[in-house]
Amino acid sequence: MLRFLSVALMLASPGLAQAGRTFALVIGVNDYRFVPVLDGARDDARDISSALGRMGADQIVTLVDADVTKQNIVQAWHLLASQAKAGDVIFMSYAGHGAQAPERVAGSEKDKLDEFWVLPGFDPKNISGTWHETVFDNELHQWFSEVSSRGVHVVYVSDSCHAGGMDRAVTGKFRYVEFGKDRLLGELISLMLKEQQPEPTVESVLPENVTLLAATAEALPVPEVVINGKPRGALSWSVARALEGMADRDGDGALMRHELEDYVFATVRMRSESLQTPVFTPVAARGSRELLLSLKPDGEMLVASRPAGQTGQNPIPVARELGFTPVLTVSVEGSATRPENTVEGKHPYVWDAGKGVFKTPNGDLAAENISPFTVNDVVQKYILLDFLQAMATRNTSLVRIDPEKPLYYANEKIKFDAEPGKYSNTIVFNLANTGEVQFLDMVLNGEPVKKTFLREMRVVPPFGSDHLVEISSDEPLEAVGRAMERGVAPKELLQMLTSRIDGKIASIAIIPIYTRAR
Template sequence: MSAIRVALTVFCVFTFSIASASANPSLPLFLKNPDGAAIRALVIGIDAYQHVRPLKGSVADARDIEGALRSMGTTDVITLIDGQANRTSVLQSISALVQRTNPNDQIILSIAGHGAQEPETIKGSEPDGMQDVFLLSGFEPTPEGSKQRILGSEFNHFIRQFELRGAKVLFVADTCHGGGMAREVDPRAAQMSFRQVPTYTLTVDKLVPVQNENDPVTDLDLDRTTFLAAVDRNTKAPEVKIPAIDGLRGALSYAVARALEGSADANGDGKITLSELFSNVRQVVYQLSDQRQNIVTKSSPGSSSSNNVVFQLTRGLTVQPPANLPNGPQVAMADANPKASSRAAPAISAAPAAPEPQKSDLVANKIMTPIRLAALDGNSKNFPNFSSRETTVEIVPPLENPDLIWDPKSRDVISWGDVIAYQIDPAELVTVIDRTAAIRELKRIATKSPQPVRIAPDDAQHHNDEPVQIEMTDVAGRSVILFDISGDGTIQMLYPIGSDAAPTQTGSLRLPLRVRGPFGAEQVVVISTTQRLVDLEQALLQLNRRKSPGQMIKVMAKYLPADARVGSIGFFTAP
């Protein structure tokens, strides 16, 4: 895209940053309940569905969240994988967790797998009369198979039990229940995986819901609970590619795991507030899903998102695990993450502190993970001998999870359901390959400390001469650099140009643009820092209007400081 800037608008959102002294960085970093009580978790991940379409990343999601919790000192983590997650074991595990819960405990419930919708069992609980349902590994629409599901109202029943024992609850639902999408998938793309099954009919329903008269009617009736859902009730949640990680994953679970490891502490004060948690996870999911996914966040009425501290980060010494952990066979527990299982819960700690600063870890050298390229017709003879300067290239069949699919008839390049570039000759593919490698690296960095940035008016495909707007928040007192990488690899500097303010004097920036060709994928990169990066600005200006995505990575690796926030989001254009 050759974007044309129109009038730049700014608006104020006042933000405050609280600094604190770091504790001894030689001590391990732990996740702590700010109320001093325990953190306990039940984590469920299901890929191996027996009677409906299997998934590809839910088990990895569960292992990731389990590993993040254990590595951060949480010992009471029960993980149910695939067939372990049958209705009996789930109800037994969550009931046992209720029994060992104490006042002020922080309970984490996480489920990754298929979702569905059914007519509500509690009248008036949903505005549209449909309730969310979580499908277990043995579900099928038969009398016996109908038992293998958990109703959303049943989770609310157990959440109420936790609250009655004085606990707080964080519920993470990496599933989907609706059928829409932010953008339609190009029919030439490889099949995408979504966490939602088609509508079914239960002629005989043998499930007997767990419920009583004290159950909440809606989520709003809960008092100490936070919800994170992969998408809203009308949208499908895709399984996505995570940079430098094999296979597919759920973007929400991945983002939550990184947040639990401390990445959500935006201001470095050693505390993760509800506002920081929501903002961090929302932005990471938005970026990793190529703007197909907008999470839903909810908290109990009366909860202050800016003042409510969900977790603290402390540096401390390890001691014996807390009492009241499960013993014996009454709870089905999967094997712990071997890398993380040696970490114990913190008891003696220094002052709250964020992780010690790290150098920017942008990779400036040749990226070794290959870009997988396929011809839509399966004929690899169309391709020349590629000599990419930035990465290696692996030619694969179109059904073997390629990063890029080239259509020899139209010469379009497709990636994960979107057209990246139109009318690209074989000799020009090397620049698109280099761009793909560069953006993969940018996405990886942008999950570390993301700069909030969005595309307006929506995440649909945009057409010639349409207005779009880049909206950045939480930039008060920060210098901002904004540039675009077109589908053919062309760099375009967008901000600052000329008299643009740096640092920004207001809390948010809006940069209006108008769509121009060449069309395809646009990757907008936002960098915000506490000090102006004049050398980086000048280096990027030298790359302006050049097809140099690999050189852009090298420039960022040279000049990007450790405290930089990076946002990397795409939007998609067509003639």
């Protein structure tokens, strides 16, 4: 749980480039033959491919599972590269296992390790016969450099990982394969060097027209997380929603670098429960109006998906149309009591009544000391969160916290600031791990209600997962804020928010904050 120390919420008032054609190569692998299989990478690829088609991409090559061979990837890339001309964009995404090997070119990598894709045909017990079923970052760099030199832009999304460990004990699969010691990897590298291929370049120098988006930093893992009841990559899921128009905040049909960055950072953090922070390269946009992709939808594709209020068209979709259902999938252990509004199913939350703990579908500790008398509020909290996440997917906003970590320990302090808003009304509250709704702040008609605003929090027991929420809208929110001040249960709050912002123009930010004793 969080205890709030002092107070604060920073709120203020808040010649387009043209892109050519869009070509795409989308790759996703679940079915590995010789290394652990994944659950969500194939769906990641199909989701992104579908979104690209709906946004009007000119040509899309989608490779999944057995079709993901080195030959098919090389052929697909060169096919698209041969057609792309200056001003065009090649979008590439990869969801699957990553791995590392000692760098081929001394000084080309800060960590002295090259990263590579593990393709389905790579067998670590038969390197001599299968080593070619890999794609190294040096190879990608060469491909990107060649098209960049011709004025072609590249957007590369990497939803895989290369190493690292986690503080939080999640149970989902990780998109990383550890192949063993240097001897094995050294053999792989020596075989590559025997091949007559161009000398690899220094990969640390990014080509001029290339933008890379990685699921996390190289030294950190990428877990598969449960989104809408299915294992997925949080980055791929967020990028697919962005391509559908959710990130196009001004509704002009152009996906700018800052729009994609703001949307992906907020959405990945929300959907991964703060397990991931995506990484953009270059770190900053190359200009205030850097265009990444043009959204050229067929018919009415973006009418319902662009951020609320940006299309000038109605109706705005309600939460149920965005995937929300007012029930939670829960597995009960050690009790004959089933919490209200719950069902059985795949990838459930788990309430272990004997131990008094409530866990997320990712295996994370969500709450402790949960009894039959308190479990319903915890369940209702997560139903409310499902509603808020559905709404936030359509129109998300940013709340920044410092330090930004996947796990906080007792007595640590956390500072936060909210994104400057364009709406007249804002409420800020915390959904505690116990299910308690903690009112924090409110702005009405542009004027703050409190004289000293909430700014700092301290981690105190009980531990688990808190969720800091900011809702901004021009719809009346005072009654909601006043109810929270007096005390309101999650189920009642859901009813109030449904009647006021469901299907209305509102932006939502959610920050998951996981805490432990030590």
